Amino acid sequence: MSFRRNSMDKKEINIYLKQLVEGTQSNINGILIIQKNGQIINSVLPDQIDAQKISLFGTILVGSGERACDELNKGKLKQVMVGGDFGKIIFISNGDDEFLGALVPFETNYDDVLIELEIIAALINTLN
Numbered sequence: 698m699s700f701r702r703n704s705m706d707k708k709e710i711n712i713y714l715k716q717l718v719e720g721t722q723s724n725i726n727g728i729l730i731i732q733k734n735g736q737i738i739n740s741v742l743p744d745q746i747d748a749q750k751i752s753l754f755g756t757i758l759v760g761s762g763e764r765a766c767d768e769l770n771k772g773k774l775k776q777v778m779v780g781g782d783f784g785k786i787i788f789i790s791n792g793d794d795e796f797l798g799a800l801v802p803f804e805t806n807y808d809d810v811l812i813e814l815e816i817i818a819a820l821i822n823t824l825n
Contacts, residue, residue: 707739710821714741717813724809726784727800730791730821731755738795746800755788755798763790776811787811791818
């Protein structure tokens with residue numbers, strides 16, 4: 698699945714992502730759509746966060762997770778989560794070519810974020 702879409706579709710996704718991150722009900726502080734080769738397709742992040750670094754971390758973590766799932770016969774990777782004292786970053790696969798990353802506060806319900814990310818993934822997939 699490639700994100701080579703016309704500019705209107707990409708704009709619509711960017712608007713949706715901004716509304717999601719900036720919304721008062723959102724559990725997500727930042728979000729990225731990343732190709733598995735590390736190229737950032739779209740991102741909405743706080744100013745102090747470097748999208749390239751998140752992309753690099755995500756590419757390494759998702760690649761390692763895929764390898765672990767393969768080696769351990771656990772099927773296709775669904776998600777990878779890293780938690781720290783002040784927050785979490787969650788990556789979910791979205792097909793063979795891309796994945797989503799979300800920055801969330803530590804106290805955020807993991808399942809709620811997964812639901813939001815699955816909705817975003819479904820939206821992206823309808824535009825392909």
